Amino acid sequence: MFESRKLSQDVTVRVLRLSDASALAGAYVRNRQYLSQWEPVRPEEYYTEAWQAADIAKRLISSEAGDGYPLGLFAGDDVVGRFNLAGIVRGPFESAGLGYWVDSQYAGRGLASATVQMIVETAREELGLHRIEASTLLHNIGSQRVLVKAGFQQIGVAPQYLQIAGKWQDHNLYQIVLHE
Numbered sequence: 001m002f003e004s005r006k007l008s009q010d011v012t013v014r015v016l017r018l019s020d021a022s023a024l025a026g027a028y029v030r031n032r033q034y035l036s037q038w039e040p041v042r043p044e045e046y047y048t049e050a051w052q053a054a055d056i057a058k059r060l061i062s063s064e065a066g067d068g069y070p071l072g073l074f075a076g077d078d079v080v081g082r083f084n085l086a087g088i089v090r091g092p093f094e095s096a097g098l099g100y101w102v103d104s105q106y107a108g109r110g111l112a113s114a115t116v117q118m119i120v121e122t123a124r125e126e127l128g129l130h131r132i133e134a135s136t137l138l139h140n141i142g143s144q145r146v147l148v149k150a151g152f153q154q155i156g157v158a159p160q161y162l163q164i165a166g167k168w169q170d171h172n173l174y175q176i177v178l179h180e
């Protein structure tokens with residue numbers, strides 16, 4: 001499931017390991033300002049190796065239970081992106097949520113598009129999910145483009161859906177149905 005895969009000459013995607021905590025904290029420090037308009041307000045500890053190690057540990061336990069998959073993009077020793085397929089619910093739903101970001105220095109190279117398309121393929125072929133959902137701020141044109149290129153359709157607008165940058169903000173809702 002989610003084998004390590006080369007996305008470009010210098011960037012690989014794979015499931016996170018506990019030993020990635022330091023590099024991940026470094027990526028959040030480097031991208032703190034850049035991500036601040038797209039993410040929830042984070043506590044100061046979020047930017048430390050210890051916080052990231054605890055978070056990876058939790059996510060890996062959850063992954064073993066089949067609840068989600070935490071992926072990282074790597075360029076050498078640096079983390080240059082994060083993708084989460086999370087909140088997998090089986091039974092009559094067979095659904096998961098998707099969230100992501102790419103390091104500002106690696107934006108515009110097709111990395112998000114390639115990774116989301118790989119996740120969609122794996123969710124369909126290996127996880128057997130029926131659908132994936134995602135949401136974007138109304139003005140996040142780049143993220144909307146990533147989703148539409150991967151086959152997602154907008155299914156609505158949710159008022160005050162998520163607290164981003166300290167404010168409850170409206171979001172466009174998207175889904176992709178994997179099996180007709």
Ligand SMILES: CC(C)(COP(=O)(O)OP(=O)(O)OC[C@H]1O[C@@H](n2cnc3c(N)ncnc32)[C@H](O)[C@@H]1OP(=O)(O)O)[C@@H](O)C(=O)NCCC(=O)NCCS
Pocket residue numbers: 035038100101102103106107108109110111112113114135136137140141142143145146
């Ligand atoms: C959104 C994000 C993940 C895109 O990552 P990326 O690797 O640069 O995306 P890609 O290179 O695959 O580009 C995807 C498409 O979006 C377009 N795009 C990217 N940024 C754009 C922008 N600001 N305005 C318009 N289009 C944009 C690209 O041109 C490309 O479309 P194309 O292939 O038709 O030319 C990245 O910009 C990011 O991390 N942003 C901050 C965090 C965030 O928004 N996360 C998603 C929350 S829902």
